[in-house]
Amino acid sequence: MSGLLIFLIIVGILIFFVVGMYNSLIRLKNQVKNAWSQIDVQLKRRHDLIPNLVETAKGYMKHERETFENITRARSHAIKAGNIGEKIKAEGALNDAMSMFNVVVENYPDLKANQNFLSLQEELTTTENKISFSRQGYNDQVLFFNNKIQMFPSNIIAGMFHFKEEEFFEIEDVKEKEVPKVKFS
Amino acid sequence: MWELIRANKRKSILLFIFMGCILILLGYVIGEAYLPGKGGYNGVFIALIIWVIWSMIGYFKGSSILLSLSRAKEVTHNIHPQLFNVVSEMKIAANLPAMPKIYIINEEAPNAFATGRKPEKSAIAVTAGLLNRLNRNELQGVIAHEMSHILNRDIVYMTFAGVMLGTVVMISQIFLRGLWYSGGSAARYRSKRSNRDGGGAMMIIAIVLAILAPILTRLFYFAISRKREYLADATATRLTRYPEGLASALEKISSSNIKFSTANNITAPMYIVNPLKKTERSLTGLFSTHPPIKERIKILRNMSHGVNYNNYQSAFRMVTGKGIIPTSGLKDSKNIPVKEPSKDTSKQLSVKEKKREFGDLIRAVNGFVFLTCVCGLKIKLPPNFKKPEISCPRCKRTIQMPLAKIAAVASAVSAGEAIKETPTLEPQRYIRKGKMWETITCSCGNHIQISPSFMGPKASCNKCGRIIKIL
Incomplete structure (x- = not known):
């Protein structure tokens, strides 16, 4: 009798732990999702802004067909991208196309004086900054979630219910990683 | 980040208690000087009542009073898109619960301040001259500095401490002036009527204290203020990850010598740099609300290796030879590299x-x-x-x-x-x-x-x- 009772108590405690761990994993997963949606809003906004910018620039830049085609292609790839891995790749390509465009713009002083172009560029810059600031928050959440999945004992629960590790949103930018070596006296 | 806020709180409370002691002592001594034997507690009571009422006003109405004193006007995205965008970027970086309200002040002198009793209800005000002078990255630095004041809960402390200072100054002014106008006769009369030596001695102590107390409280107040400016710089670089932005903004702000017409002694510590130019001469002194700008710039420019609090601490040590951030605030040692500046979208304009x-x-x-x-x-x-x-x-x-x-x-x-x-x-x-x-x-x-x-x-x-x- 007492053996059965002890057995039941142990089972009860085990179930309690499993449920608690499962719930905390779900909560973390949702936090990751929420952080991602913050980035996603900004990415969408960037996709919406780019055609306007291109449209404005086209009037001034008659001989830059290739640059525009690159941007349009990269943008449509970025919009179509499904999972996070694809998105990171597509956004990287879009970044390259946009930085190429920015280099070309330097040759068109008339365009750089256009009020509409400037305000669109300001919106694009702020969206890119927002992406980079919310990326930090997303990566922190992913690190936390992945740690939980890999560490004992939550890794058992994660394995049982097929929780998968999330991907970091790292943009491969050499410039960002380099530390400038400047000394001031 | 939270550790720093907590450490901050402890230090501020200590200074705060010192200021409170001065206030209570002042109330007691003045009360005792007028009514020896039983006036002391009444004096303390009156001093505290004045302080509580002022604090209530400061806490609940402080930010609207400050904003209307500086004649700031609320703006939205359509008036100055860049300002609005930069604030919303910093809101994301600082993870603030709500977007602060944005105000523009009709002033040509470049300056900025933040206000609001909690992060959910905050406001950032910048002068039109600031917007006119700074580029995007510099503006981001300034906004991040103001955002840090909101994030580190500096505004509430400065409001309470400022009110304490105001109360001490007011009480001693009333006492000294009362004495001056009555020619000391009232005091002599009272001291004759009561205990001869006790009252007279008390009166002298009261006069000395009434002269010294405002100076002492001011010292404490300015000490809190200066420390918080440094900390806000540290948090700001962590948010923007680009110390040069704030450094060159400070340089531009300090190089301007346009007079700021709507700032006064009480509101001065709220601004990013001291708006009252006459105190500029004694910048390194104990009586300045802000740390010397040259030093702030030098510290920021020494942060080439990363932008977390450890980097600020070591840069600060290099420039001044002391530490500024309490050790509990240095726990998160994850290195954050310096970011590339964002593209400047403002037009190149002639004067x-x-x-x-x-x-x-x-x-x-x-x-x-x-x-x-x-x-x-x-x-x-x-x-x-x-x-x-x-x-x-x-x-x-x-x-x-x-x-x-x-x-x-x-x-x-x-x-x-x-x-x-x-x-x-x-x-x-x-x-x-x-x-x-x-x-x-x-x-x-x-x-x-x-x-x-x-x-x-x-x-x-x-x-x-x-x-x-x-x-």
Whole structure:
């Protein structure tokens, strides 16, 4: 009798732990999702802004067909991208196309004086900054979630219910990683 | 980040208690000087009552008083898109629960302050001169500094400490002046009537204390203020990850010598740099509200290896030989590298154009309506403009007034609200063919002409008021 009772108590405690761990994993997963949606809003906004910018620039830049085609292609790839891995790749390509465009713009002083172009560029810059600031928050959440999945004992629960590790949103930018070596006296 | 806020709290509370002790002592001694034996506790009681009432006012109404004292006007995205964007970027970086309200002050001297008793209800105010002078990255640095004041809960402490200082100053002023005007006769009379030695001695102690107390409290107040400026710089670089932005902003702000007309002694510590120039001479002294700017810039420029608190600490140690951040705030040692500056989207302007832009900003903040004539001339109308049409000063064309819009803007200004874009008809888009005279047909059937020199982002139909975006 007492053996059965002890057995039941142990089972009860085990179930309690499993449920608690499962719930905390779900909560973390949702936090990751929420952080991602913050980035996603900004990415969408960037996709919406780019055609306007291109449209404005086209009037001034008659001989830059290739640059525009690159941007349009990269943008449509970025919009179509499904999972996070694809998105990171597509956004990287879009970044390259946009930085190429920015280099070309330097040759068109008339365009750089256009009020509409400037305000669109300001919106694009702020969206890119927002992406980079919310990326930090997303990566922190992913690190936390992945740690939980890999560490004992939550890794058992994660394995049982097929929780998968999330991907970091790292943009491969050499410039960002380099530390400038400047000394001031 | 949270550790730093907590450590901050402990240090501030200590200084705060010191200031409170001075206040209580002052109340006691003055009370005792007037009514030996039983006046002491009454004095303390009165001093505390004054402090509590002032604190309540400061806590609940402080930010609106400060904003109205500096004649700040609330703005939205349409008045200054860059400012709005930079604030919303920093809101994401700082993970603030709500977007702070944004104000512009009609001042040419570059400066900024933050206010609000909690992060959910905060406001950031910048002067028009600041916006006129700084580029995007510098503005980001300044906004991040102000955001850090909100994040580190500096504003609440500075409000309470400022009120404490005000109370001490007020009580000693009343006492000393009362003594002066009565020629000391009242005191002599009272001391004769009561215990001869006790009262007289108490009176001398009271006079000495009334002179010393405001000086002492001011020292404590300024010590808190200076420390918090450094900490806000540290948090700001962590948020922007670009110390040079704030450094060059501080450099530009300090190099300006335009007088700030709406700042005074009490509001001075709220600003990013001290708006009162006369204290600039004794910048390194104990009596300054802000740390010396040169030192702040030097520290920021020494942070080339990363932007977390450890980096700020070591840069600070290199420049001043001391530490500034409590060790508990240095726990998160994850290295955050310095970021590339974001692209500057503002136009390169000549001095004359800058002046014009400054004037336009102030007009926009104060509810002027801008119209662009067909010939390309920008016409600026004051909020109380009532005529239905005017003729363009350059080309003499008659221009219909968007009276509904002027009225809406004027009412928003008089109600003290932010000017919002009036909801109108669905805007139309027109893609410009080149640099020549072009005719646009509005959806209402009206024709609008634009000239070769037309550079504006949009035109409005003078019949139905529809906005036509010109690409």
